[in-house]
Amino acid sequence: MSATTPQASPDSKPSIFEERDSVIVRFAGDSGDGMQLVGGQFTNTSAIFGNDVSTFPDFPAEIRAPAGTPAGVSGFQIHFSSHDIKTPGDDLDALVAMNPAALRQNLRSLRKGGILIVNSDSFGKNDLRKANYEVSPLDNDSLNEYKLVKVPMTTLNRDAVGQSGLSTRAADRCRNFFALGILYWLYDRSLDPTIQWIDDKFAKIADVAEANKRALKSGYYYGETAELLQSRYRIKPATDITPGVYRQIMGNQAVAYGLVTAAKLAGKDVFYASYPITPASDILHELAKLKNFGVRTFQAEDEIAAVGAAVGAAFGGAVAVTGTSGPGIALKSEAIGLAVMTELPLLIINVQRGGPSTGLPTKTEQADLLQVMFGRNGESPVPIVAAAYPSDCFTMIQESLRIAIEYMTPVIFLSDAYIANGAEPWRVPDFNTLPKIAVNHPKDAASDGTGGDGFMPYRRNDKLARPWAIPGTAGFEHRIGGLEKENVTGNVSYDPVNHERMVQTRQAKVDGIANSIPEQVVEGPQSGDILLVSWGGTYGAVSTACAEARAKGLSVAHAHLRYLNPFPKNLGDVLKRFKKVLVPELNLGQLWLLLRGKYLVDAKKYNKVQGMPFLVTELVAEIEKLAKE
Amino acid sequence: MSTNGSLNVLTAKDFANDLDVRWCPGCGDYSILAQMKKVLPEIGISKEKIVFVSGIGCSSRFPYYLSTYGFHTIHGRAPAIATGLKLANPDLSVWVITGDGDGLSIGGNHLMHAIRRNVNLNIILFNNRIYGLTKGQYSPTSRVGHKTKSTPYGSLDRPISPLTLAVAAEATFVARTADRNVDHMQQVLKRAAMHKGVSFVEVYQDCVVFNKGAFDYSVDKGVRDETTVHLEHGKPLIFGAKRDKGIRLRGHEPEVVNLSEVKEDDLLFHDEKCPDTVLAHILSRMSQPGLPEPMGVLRDIEEPAYEEQVIGQVNDTIARYGAGDLNKLYMSADTWTVK
Numbered sequence: 030m031s032a033t034t035p036q037a038s039p040d041s042k043p044s045i046f047e048e049r050d051s052v053i054v055r056f057a058g059d060s061g062d063g064m065q066l067v068g069g070q071f072t073n074t075s076a077i078f079g080n081d082v083s084t085f086p087d088f089p090a091e092i093r094a095p096a097g098t099p100a101g102v103s104g105f106q107i108h109f110s111s112h113d114i115k116t117p118g119d120d121l122d123a124l125v126a127m128n129p130a131a132l133r134q135n136l137r138s139l140r141k142g143g144i145l146i147v148n149s150d151s152f153g154k155n156d157l158r159k160a161n162y163e164v165s166p167l168d169n170d171s172l173n174e175y176k177l178v179k180v181p182m183t184t185l186n187r188d189a190v191g192q193s194g195l196s197t198r199a200a201d202r203c204r205n206f207f208a209l210g211i212l213y214w215l216y217d218r219s220l221d222p223t224i225q226w227i228d229d230k231f232a233k234i235a236d237v238a239e240a241n242k243r244a245l246k247s248g249y250y251y252g253e254t255a256e257l258l259q260s261r262y263r264i265k266p267a268t269d270i271t272p273g274v275y276r277q278i279m280g281n282q283a284v285a286y287g288l289v290t291a292a293k294l295a296g297k298d299v300f301y302a303s304y305p306i307t308p309a310s311d312i313l314h315e316l317a318k319l320k321n322f323g324v325r326t327f328q329a330e331d332e333i334a335a336v337g338a339a340v341g342a343a344f345g346g347a348v349a350v351t352g353t354s355g356p357g358i359a360l361k362s363e364a365i366g367l368a369v370m371t372e373l374p375l376l377i378i379n380v381q382r383g384g385p386s387t388g389l390p391t392k393t394e395q396a397d398l399l400q401v402m403f404g405r406n407g408e409s410p411v412p413i414v415a416a417a418y419p420s421d422c423f424t425m426i427q428e429s430l431r432i433a434i435e436y437m438t439p440v441i442f443l444s445d446a447y448i449a450n451g452a453e454p455w456r457v458p459d460f461n462t463l464p465k466i467a468v469n470h471p472k473d474a475a476s477d478g479t480g481g482d483g484f485m486p487y488r489r490n491d492k493l494a495r496p497w498a499i500p501g502t503a504g505f506e507h508r509i510g511g512l513e514k515e516n517v518t519g520n521v522s523y524d525p526v527n528h529e530r531m532v533q534t535r536q537a538k539v540d541g542i543a544n545s546i547p548e549q550v551v552e553g554p555q556s557g558d559i560l561l562v563s564w565g566g567t568y569g570a571v572s573t574a575c576a577e578a579r580a581k582g583l584s585v586a587h588a589h590l591r592y593l594n595p596f597p598k599n600l601g602d603v604l605k606r607f608k609k610v611l612v613p614e615l616n617l618g619q620l621w622l623l624l625r626g627k628y629l630v631d632a633k634k635y636n637k638v639q640g641m642p643f644l645v646t647e648l649v650a651e652i653e654k655l656a657k658e
Numbered sequence: 659m660s661t662n663g664s665l666n667v668l669t670a671k672d673f674a675n676d677l678d679v680r681w682c683p684g685c686g687d688y689s690i691l692a693q694m695k696k697v698l699p700e701i702g703i704s705k706e707k708i709v710f711v712s713g714i715g716c717s718s719r720f721p722y723y724l725s726t727y728g729f730h731t732i733h734g735r736a737p738a739i740a741t742g743l744k745l746a747n748p749d750l751s752v753w754v755i756t757g758d759g760d761g762l763s764i765g766g767n768h769l770m771h772a773i774r775r776n777v778n779l780n781i782i783l784f785n786n787r788i789y790g791l792t793k794g795q796y797s798p799t800s801r802v803g804h805k806t807k808s809t810p811y812g813s814l815d816r817p818i819s820p821l822t823l824a825v826a827a828e829a830t831f832v833a834r835t836a837d838r839n840v841d842h843m844q845q846v847l848k849r850a851a852m853h854k855g856v857s858f859v860e861v862y863q864d865c866v867v868f869n870k871g872a873f874d875y876s877v878d879k880g881v882r883d884e885t886t887v888h889l890e891h892g893k894p895l896i897f898g899a900k901r902d903k904g905i906r907l908r909g910h911e912p913e914v915v916n917l918s919e920v921k922e923d924d925l926l927f928h929d930e931k932c933p934d935t936v937l938a939h940i941l942s943r944m945s946q947p948g949l950p951e952p953m954g955v956l957r958d959i960e961e962p963a964y965e966e967q968v969i970g971q972v973n974d975t976i977a978r979y980g981a982g983d984l985n986k987l988y989m990s991a992d993t994w995t996v997k
Binding site for chain 2 (some may be wrong): 078278330343344456
């Protein structure tokens, strides 16, 4: 290896460093350019360094859209900071554009005066034409408002990697690491974590490992030697973060870890049945790796079979889970209704994406709330829980299982593409300190008096939950099904009065869950002018916007809901303590409709349906507007 | 109450419960229920380990009339639900009760996939060639030209053969029996129960209200010897009241031959253990008019059961990597400490 580590480079010229509190960068290139990979590396390196980080991967639904076209652009945004942050940020401080299409698609996000690093080798006639540029934006004054840095990355990278014996094509595949090297130089990051990763990942293909390392280091040294920019930036480790051991985690990964954890806390194994669907498939992938935790994964023939198998497994006594996105929920509705009628504990995970129909498979949206709330035939109440940020998935999926088992009910867990794919630091918990989930299968007819002929599958406890007697247990043989049940006995019943009673009972059971969940917490003043009410993946943006509005002297509070059915018991009171209520959502007003319907509150709504998360600035502007009304 | 200890004294009565059976008087389902109650005490599995899972339709009310565990699910999905149950608890003996509409129409996909995975389920398909519970529409097994409420001018749909579908999905056990052929049905059900892996049994079942007599041609004592052929492993296909006719293969086509003209050795010999599906496929296509319809076991081969493999993979992984440690899993990435 010809290069040495950057810190020890004898040629190092003293750099001018400027301190920054936080920085937002984005890698953008073709979907085959490896932008997601280097984005992940930059995130990891920054997190290990001690910054708080928040990421936003944004990629097309097509695996390989026509190369070089705007449709195929893939981006990865990282916000890293010396203080606690909750969003991947609004405007970019730096943008890396690997081709003209990436520039066209992403330039609008770069703040004026921001750093724009382009691969000038990929601005040839053809590249420009594919991105609908008539003349190269690098040759006119259209980019004058930015600090434009033209780097012939393809050439430089080939020179650097050339000696490793790879073909030109293979060498070009390392360009993403060259770009990463430049950003590591610019933000004074260590190369070590990425070098370690390359060594591990390509342990068996030494020439590829070598080439990627050369590309990375060459990018770094090129920044240094060519003095690409007059100053570099340093972002100190965050200091306002709870002490502990941290790692990086993404939402879907947190769901998988949370499921395995929840099952162990219940003394059971996970049965996960799923059909591949973006953006939920990574949960299946992650769980399929964890078989030594007793996890049984089942890739079913379709969405209906997946939920069906989970219902069967729930009857059989497993921690039964199915995961999907909105289109899959549509297909699973009937079987969820069966789990409502048979009162079996079942987790249904919906990682929401843009809809309706196939919609925007890789983009985020929170427009499935009313679908999961009401999208079944008959009076079919199902508890709904929503995670607020990636690592919150770990906690809330455990909470979902607790509710499912304690109340013998299917539970819907809502995530979305934004938190599923977004990464953030996660304070690693100690399994031994997590709360156990109590499970009680009737086993012994003599001791609990419910067995034999006396066993009543629909006799309820004080929470209105019925017993979870599982096949294989002698003396508790019983039949369940989708036909209406007679109260207590569980026999089929068409009696009108019984039907109404059972409908009311199922509703009362779900309503009663409010007694077992925390009261709604309000961030900011506990009463005052404006309350923002949000749910799901918008937590970071709304929370940050409220804090900024308060910093501007406004009386703004924030209530973020993790429980959407039932709502926390005190929510009605919370709403009444504020003069105005604003409900920002990435839909046309679904929580807004529920709140108005349930609490008769004249809430205002603020909505965005672009497949993109809220920007903090647009929320602050909306709060200021409402404050003036 | 039945327990393991009293297994040997169980009788059909032990599998009855006190609910009124609500099929139409004379329905073929009664016979299937009766034979099932006779067979269950004889398969060596204690009652609490037996689960009946059904979909929707007349046949799917079956679990309510037994005293085992039962799950009356939703239309067409019983094979998927049973698969999940079996994966959660492989020790159970899981029976799927379905019909020609439930199993072949709305649930065709699940049936096919449960079969091709070789989940250790006993799938019993009651074929009455009609939709009974919805009061008389044609089904995927109704004959062309069949006049029903939804086909007043005759059905145009080409019917599917349940056996052909099962063979195409490479079911490891495929059989056919008929509601009125009680001894035969008991034998077939028993063999289905004993088979490891998926067992698929088609039962010709008379719907006395909407398709009465649909199977008279194959079950009436006066004609059935001429219209059906009983399959016996290793034996030639011979039928007829006087056992004077046989089946011979002409190329890929079965044909009826007269034993006075053809030697037994030249007949088609049944081989239910044949790993290839060609023979079973040919048998599954034999139908009236023209050819006798096969009764009995078309195919019975050994392949690993799906749920055993799923559990096996879990156990292998534990043996290889050790039982998972959650605290280690949480730390299975680059970590840093904030002080």
